[in-house]
Amino acid sequence: EASEKTGAGHGRVYMRLEVRKDNAVAIKLYQNMGYRPFGEYKDYYEDHTDALRLQKRILYPGTLTRLLPIPYYPQQTDYTCGPAALIMAMSSLSQERESGMMEELRIWREATTIYMMSGHGGCSPVGLALAALQRGFQAGVWLSTRDTPFVDSVRDVKKKQVIELVHQDYLRQLAQHDVPINYRAITQDDLEQVLEQGHIPLVLISTYRFDYKKEPHWVVVSGMDEHFIYIHDPWIYASDHRFALDNQYLPIKRSSFDRMSQFGQMRLRTAIVISPGAAAESTT
Incomplete structure (x- = not known):
């Protein structure tokens, strides 16, 4: 959450991250936080496991907008x-x-x-x-x-x-x-x-x-x-x-x-x- 606030403070619209495709617990956690899959990286980790790419919109109009x-x-x-x-x-x-x-x-x-x-x-x-x-x-x-x-x-x-x-x-x-x-x-x-x-x-x-x-x-x-x-x-x-x-x-x-x-x-x-x-x- 701190990273999301920092990113939004710098005018970034989306936060993106990668997670192992076989890490179901972490994927569920990120999805519960509002992250959605948008792609993947093949052979991303040292053991050749693929990575799932997730993103979340973090910047929305302020109350004074x-x-x-x-x-x-x-x-x-x-x-x-x-x-x-x-x-x-x-x-x-x-x-x-x-x-x-x-x-x-x-x-x-x-x-x-x-x-x-x-x-x-x-x-x-x-x-x-x-x-x-x-x-x-x-x-x-x-x-x-x-x-x-x-x-x-x-x-x-x-x-x-x-x-x-x-x-x-x-x-x-x-x-x-x-x-x-x-x-x-x-x-x-x-x-x-x-x-x-x-x-x-x-x-x-x-x-x-x-x-x-x-x-x-x-x-x-x-x-x-x-x-x-x-x-x-x-x-x-x-x-x-x-x-x-x-x-x-x-x-x-x-x-x-x-x-x-x-x-x-x-x-x-x-x-x-x-x-x-x-x-x-x-x-x-």
């Missing part, structure tokens, strides 16, 4: 992090909002970039803002560049053209709603102000810190304090043995968050801020 009451919703596919994040934001602002895989896929169809890296396309920040507007919410968009987001994630010329066409169409639709785009990176001061107003930011990050893959990923900023930015991460990393509880109010050091919240060769920084509109307020 400002947190928004955001219900957790996990994404159901590997390409719908944006819709899942938007569902969490809308559900927090309007308790009677529909959630579930069908709504998740509807939003993806409305906001997709068509192509992105490999496989299915992810979601455009402008497309997600439009999806929120269509559901009666207000949405603000921050983009650090006027270039087309994610166009540098594909090499094929035709795919680049499709991404650019889709982006221009989203921009035309957003202009019809008289929603201006803030062509600058959203700052941590901006995020603090947004949270104080009760609005909910969705921020694009790179997944490198979690899985070393450098993929674009939408998360919900659910709180802040002096040292950390807390997020709701819609993707449950099975390889890391994380559960839904681990993905709520997940603390990220402020200095680390700045490095995480940029993507691609153009170092894209983008965010969407969701707030209640007249239609959404009427259902709360």
